[in-house]
Amino acid sequence: MLAVVWSAIRIRRGPAVVMAALVALTAGALAAAGWFAERDAARVTAALIAAAPPDQRTIAVRGAVALGADPQQALERFRATTESTAGLALERALAGVQLPGFLATPAGERITTELRYRDDGCAGLTITGRCPARAGEVVLPAALAERLGTTAVQHSNALGRQPLTLTVVGTFEQPGDYAITTLDTIAAAGVPAYATENLLLPAAQFSRGDPAPVAAAVARLQRNSLEVSQNAEALSRAVAAERYAVTHGIVVAAVQLAAIGWIAIGVTAWYAAEGRRADAARIALRGARRWRVLAATSGQSALPALVGAAVAGRTGLVVGAGALALIVAADWRLTRAPVQRLLQSAPPRRAALAGAALDLTVLALAVAAGYQSAVTGEAPVDGFGLELLTPVLLATAAAVLLTRLLLPPAVAAGRAALARGRVTAGLSALLLARRASAYRIVPVLAAAACVCGVAAQDWVRADAARLHRAQAEVGADRVLQIAPVPRDRLLSAVRAADPRGRHAMAVVVAHASGPGPRILAVDSSRLRAVAAVDPGPAIERLHPPAPPPIVFTGTTLTLRAAGGGTVAVGLTLAVNGTGETVRADFGAIGDDREYDSDVTACGDGCRVVALELRGDPGAQLDLSELRADGKVVVDGAGFADPARWRSTVGAAATGLQRLRGEGRMRLATIAPNRAKEVDQHLYVVDAPLPLPVLGAPGSLRDPDQSGTAELTVAGVALPVRASTVDGMPGVILTDLEYADRLTTGLTPAPGAGADERDQVWLAAGAPPDIADRLTAAGLRITGGDSVAAAQDRLARLGPAAALRFHLLAAGVALLLAGAALTVVAAVQRRQRRAETEALRRQGVPAAVLRAAGRWSALAPVVLALAIGLAAAAAARWLLRSPVRPFTDGWPVHEPPVSAPALLAALAAASVCFAAAALGSGGRR
Template identity: 30%
Template sequence: MSAIRERLGETALLGVLAALVVAVGVAGPLYADAAARNVLAASAAAATPGEQSLTVTVEMTARNGIAAALAELRGSIAVVPAGPGVREIRGGYRRGSVTPRESAAPIEVLLAARDDVCAHLALTGACPARPGEVALAATTARRLGLVAGDTFAFQVQPTAPPATLRVTAVYDVDGAGGGLTDSYWAGRRELTPVPLRVENPVFTVPDTLQTLGADTFQATLDHVADLTAMSPDDVEALARTLRSAEEPGRGIAVTGGLSRLLPQIVADRDTVAVPVVVGAVLLLGVAWWVLLLGAGHAAAERRTQAVLGALRGAPARHRAALTAGPGVLTVLVALPVGLVLGRSLAQLLAWATMAAPGPVPLSATALAVAGGLTLAVLVSVVFAQVRVHRGGVLDALRQVPARRGAAGGIAVVVVVVLAVAAAWQLRTGDAQVLGLAETVLPAAAPVLMLVAAGLVAARTVRPLAGLLGRAGLRTGRVGTALGALYASRRPGMDRLVALVVIVMALLAQAAYGWQGLQGAEQEQARLALGAAEVVRVRAPSRAALLHLVRQADPAGDWAMAVARQESSTGTTVAVDTARLARVAYWPAGAGVPADRVARQLRPTANPSLRITGAALLLDLTMPETLHIDLPLTAVLDGPRGEPVIATAAAVPGSGRHQLRLDVPACAEGSGCRLAWLSFRFDPGGVVLHGIAQAAPDAVVADAVAMTDPARWRTTIGAAGVTLSPLPGGLAVDYEPVDPRYPDPEVRVQVADVPLPVPAALAGEARLAHDRTVVRGEMLSPLRRPVDVVAAAPALPGAGTQGLLVDLEYADRANDSMDNIADLQVWLAPDAPADALDRLRATGLVPVSAETAGQRTEHLLAVGQGPGSRFRFGAALLAVLLVMVAVSLVVAVDGPRRGAELAALRTQGVPQRAVRRATRSGYLLIVAAAAAGGGLLGAAAADDPPASSVLPVAVLVGAGLLLTATAYVVGTRLSRVTGLDLEDGR
């Protein structure tokens, strides 16, 4: 203890450095754990219900009961996802038809049973509890004309007797159920209640499915993961379970994004871990370097004392206790301090780099690292003591510095060899160089190369300083010569220079890397969103979305209607092309301007048939072969884009006559657009002679238009439907491909859209030149042909894999009023502050909004962002440690250097020369090393960002800080006893 009290300053310094080493080692794994939890939380917040689920669908027999069939389905799955946060949901469904009370044309609905479904519906009435009881969506109830307490007939197929079902409740699709964001629905489009869909699912109990008179039903088994209730280890375990699952058997459809989301979360966690490890090793290496300097300094201070003790006959154990004892005791005391400091450092870095980091608890890994580092620090301190005490007694009494062994040179050679191997691997892609791991060496390669360059550059310091000193003597610059010659004779000078060069180079690389990553993620966020801000909305239909957005922004300066559909093959983005160039973010590398693409996506098409009267009049001739009433339905887009449907029955035997369909909504505003006419059964050769309107009276399509084959088409993909232009009109015939399964609906579509639909493709430019026709999902589950008229490497909203089409044309070519696409409104950067209020005023219902900045933050939270931030922060902390190293080296050299210069001053060296040698020697060395390291790191940066303001500012600040430290500490030499620089000669 007396030795500690005698050298209290050196002991305290050693304890602080040992605690810093332990703290840095502990902070790395703790931050990595916090980053992994942050990745999981960010992924959970951004995941859609479909991405959090794994669904199994298979057709099964209902003869043995629904419960038995579901149990059999579960038993047939080899690997069942299970674990914390994983919920299993069983159910089934069957499609059938229901005839509305005020219409002769039945509509198809889906009758479904699902575990605990009522808890996820906003019900008005009683939850179905017995067979035959059902809950209807409010939209479906209005379409069918039903209320709670009513009964209706549900028929699964024409040959089966209808089942009578009773309505016990009506659920609100806009209520608390929130099917669009509720993970309970597992992303099942057919089961999720959607405000835009009229025929929403009808929910019942499982036993109802057995009373329908059908032999089979679609059984469903869903597994939904609540990521907020899972730890990173739980996610990894579940990902391994899903990877081990075998291919599903024939007839079993396995969908859902959980099997893709979990590996992505694990990959993002690993992506975060690599730069965290690199940054932690960097910081740990610098801290250890400074520790060795401090330990060597403390040992050197006790060297003479230990030798004198040996000369006076002190026992070896006493000398060992005198030399190594204080250091060992100090390191042991520093262990708990380092643990607390490391946890605080990890918490501080987490708060600085993560949106919601939460607490950072100590882990078993961190404790193990702390124990291992403490042992390593003990060994390092003892080694430093042994190394300093080597040599003769005279050297110790004269305080001659210990000679440098060959270990330093060998270490430099090893680092250079590893750097060359890493560079070779990066160049050739060979992952087996030196047997190193495929991911570790590429990640460490830039660091290894910078460290090797710094070590090699430091080896040239002493020879160059000697040349500079001799040149100064020849030219009479005594002060410069004294400073340079001292640097060339100082054995540890190259180590200090190497430390400064390496840390500044790594700081430059980290700063440029962080700046570049921000720019790359910002570009990706803009491209993924498509605009500065994207608002998800609810609207009656896609056509209504288009109309209402144009109403909110008549000039088309800041808002654009968009429908976005994602699939396994890419993303289809349908936009209002008239506003594309003004609102969307168009990538600079597209190679084609946005306005030209907009024109190519909307070529001239046939004019639409518009109804501006209160009734639609069809001039038609019924065939004599038809003996039953023929329900005929007209489907139109209303004045505000809402669906307008009118049905009437054509009576057989009436010959040529006029059929009236009342559409009072079309008498308002700009009227309605006729989308299609549909026949419930085989029309048997019905001839359409013309279309007119009443109130006011007008001709919509005369005989010339009816007989023009370019004005009419069948449904895309429909088989057996024939449209034949006759001299007097358009004949409609139908011949089913399989008479056993006739199509329940035969349509005559208005051909007011170019087919195939023009599209811009994310891909090679040549695809637009050869006019390649591909197939894409055009706002529906069915893939339809598209005509590639433009191509770009990436497209707004679609990224590098997808299509861009005109929204109005895509809506018309969809041949359906049903919607599965995500309806959005894209806002320009200069959109007014009350943009959402203006959208609400038109009747649109905003669901959520996301800006490009928010998406950028999300990408930085789940990708390389946390690791890059940690690495940047570690480099900044390393600069602070280098300041300690500079102060330590200068302080150690102070007395010895002061004595040497005092002797030179006595021998007649001018005052000005001595002042320059003392105050500028270390300053110039540190400044040159800092500048060289910064330039080296900047030159080695990958893909430097367009703006270098942040990296340059950080490097200049760090260089000035190190230089100022060297200057301030160096001026202490002027106050050393025997060296009074203020006295002139």
């Protein structure tokens, strides 16, 4: 029996090779799915952890500690207790001590400043001077040191103990409300402090995406009355989501590919069995039993299938077992057919009841899968249900239904074409109608084309979504990170480097790494030219007309004023181009006369920010004129104009009252009732208030009845008037120049500048030397980013990896369908030969027969392509994709149906199917 089977395989090498290839391809693809899932999950995890900043892998612990006589030992005890309680493997641990308190300016203003000691000293800080090494030494933020104006400062603690006298030995550029000192300095205060330790977890802690160990460690630390802040759990959840996106997406593709593979194997086995009807008849005529007939016929496909399964390895066992079941089922009917029917040259008609039952089963599965996909809507796919096969079942059911409906019209069209003398068209239609079984290959081709179209659409949509997200997150084609500078200096430097405003724009980003939307203060006049995402005409709302600022150039200010009672006045000024804040103090005001103040810093120009009145409640002040080096800056009408001056904003209460004055400003000091904080400044109106902002719907708090909301800008709570704009998720825009004018001179909230980033956005056509121009203008570039780099980072995450495998699986599906098509063409070759010889004897030209043969071979391919790509478009239009472009809920607005993607899938499938149909079934 084996010799008979082997000789038959040698005669019919083509179907045998195809069967082995189908099983090997299907099993190999399933094995590759597991390998790709494991490899890509590891790659995605590594990429996500590498892109995460250290604070996302850090557990920050804080607790009260008494330093005592040996502060180093007390800190070591805290460190040991914290690490043992956490019970996690650590990459690095940095301990420190914090002492809350405040520093006093020469004018008596108290500035909240925390003294800090850290294990790594001044690491990560750009120090001008040196790092503190001895007790009593300190380094301060440059802006704070400038406000203090002295190298000997005093730090007072909250308990009211004797203040510490400190010597400033250096400054650093990073914003913040803290100072770096030594551990002995903090211990010298003699009051309880706070010990801190930052536990940096290793990358291996996040490799499996399990947040439970971190959550348990946090719970243990909190039970020890320690304050804990961390983003490590969020990183673990993000890793878990990305790994799930990879594995689930690849499983989806593998399931669809396995379905197509088994359908192709089943169709190939059915057609191979049709070609072995004569073999079954000859063996049956010799009196062989039914099982021998079955073994002789099915063995011709079973042996190649087993060879293909053996090549594929472990997964080949499952695929091989399924293939054997399909092969035996296809040949089983031959053993039950009478010998005379097996000897007929025309194939037997399919049983109507069996065919209808099979067709109804396919249609029912397609309806069930479509319903299951529709009811899940946009909910995340958490399982592996029937909905994962929806595209395959939809294309298969459509192919089954349409081929049944199109057979009668094909017969009628063929007869009508012959009656009109169109021999080629008529013969093509009748050949197809005569071989109705040829349409059994259409569901296989349609399913493969549908999977290819769906994969192409999902990839195109995800690629466009990654580009749009990269543009929205980065902001411009390129972004340069700038060392912190005053906002006015940043604006001036960028405008000097790009005078025409076509290539560069100054930006200050608040909430750069914290939760909630990012606040982007931008030079709005340049936003349309520079930004990668155009907010549209709404950008004009960011910079409405406002009174011009009060500016002057001079080194001596002269104020004509008169006072009643004990009263003194001063001016807050901002130096043009640098943003440095200086004060012009005119001293106590008495008789109506002129008072002078030296402002040498304003030799290149200054802007008047506010005037300050100090005095006993009820004291009055009249202001008539302000001159700079003899030139009038503000006249009496300017002082008297109520629209030119405003009181404070925010939680502070104003300590000034404006009185009626003719041709001058008349002010009086007051004591507000129940006011915790009093602001005795009167500010120049040179920016709109409320401040206009743009944001995505839901990004801002609900406004009050007047339409005004509140937003913290530069550490100051400002009233804002918001407009909503789509396409800017997680972003709030405001004008940098107006925001700077409104916040200059105001005291920011503690820690306000710690999460701010100064940036310069560059347009796509920025000149190569723009970075050199910015450096020459006084900015120091510390890093950068780009849309291309951000897009590449997103392409290394889970959904992109899964969709790449979908494209690979689509290619394999085309190969499987094409291989099955070659068997169909080869099996029908003998019947076509007999038909061709008969028609040639009747005088039909050879050219007509060749054309009819080509069209009859290509017609199922054309029909399958139309059905498959229509099903692919319908699947993405009606149903959600099981692989979302992002795992964090980022909104995707790109259309799911893509005509270019469908055309690319059509081209690939056409080449594969046409080559299989014409190459395998052709005959000269």
